Every structure is written in structure tokens, then in C-alpha cells.
Amino acid sequence: MIHDPTPDHHEFEIDLARDEVRRRAAVLEAVGDDWDPVAxxxxxxxxxxxxxxxxxxxxxxxxxxxxxxxxxxxxxxEGHAAD
Incomplete structure (x- = not known):
């Protein structure tokens, strides 16, 4: 692959792993310590x-x-909804 940057093309990188860690931390913070998934x-x-x-x-x-x-x-x- 030839690297040929031109004025109208710019390279950028996104660290998806870091963003996923941030997203998971935000979810856990939002549900709180008393969240009971079984309940x-x-x-x-x-x-x-x-x-x-x-x-x-x-x-x-x-x-x-x-x-x-x-x-x-x-x-x-059960084959159907409860009566």
C-alpha cells in the first residue's frame, strides 16, 4: 500500500478499545452499586x-x-400465555 497524503485527505486514528472501556465504565456508573441483574x-x-x-x-x-x-x-x- 502506497502512502500518498494529499491536501484533501487526512489520516486519523480512533482507539476503539479505549472508547469501549470508557463506555463500559459509564454504564456501570449509571446503573449504580445496588443494581441487581437477577432481580x-x-x-x-x-x-x-x-x-x-x-x-x-x-x-x-x-x-x-x-x-x-x-x-x-x-x-x-407452557404452550400459551397463563390464564
Whole structure:
């Protein structure tokens, strides 16, 4: 590769590794010391359960079709949303 800098072309470098370290530090600072990822996941699972509970027959059919098509994730151990 021939290095031929011209007045309208400039070389620059970006240290992505350093930027990634900075980004990760900012994320950890933002979530704080009391962040509990297990509790967050459990809360998300409970919200998903509540969202798809008490569906009427037509809603349940639509939900089942969306799960079968891969649009929505299925509930582990169950074929449909909780009643």
C-alpha cells in the first residue's frame, strides 16, 4: 500500500478499545452499586407474564400464532400465555 497524503485527505486514528472501556465504565456508573441483574430479569419475566395473561380466546389464538411464527418468544414449559 502506497502512502500518498494529499491536501484533501487526512489520516486519523480512533482507539476503539479505549472508547469501549470508557463506555463500559459509564454504564456501570449509571446503573449504580445496588443494581441487581437477577432481580431485573425476574421483573422482566413477571412483566411478560402479566402482559400475556388473561387473554380472551381470540387474543390467545393470535398470541399462539405469533409464537409459532417466531415473532414472540414462547413461554418456557407452557404452550400459551397463563390464564
Amino acid at each position: 431485573v430479569l425476574e421483573g422482566e419475566q413477571e412483566a411478560y407474564h402479566l402482559l400475556y395473561s388473561n387473554l380472551d380466546a381470540q387474543q390467545q389464538e393470535t398470541y399462539d400464532r405469533l409464537v409459532a411464527a417466531g415473532v414472540l418468544p414462547g413461554r418456557e414449559g
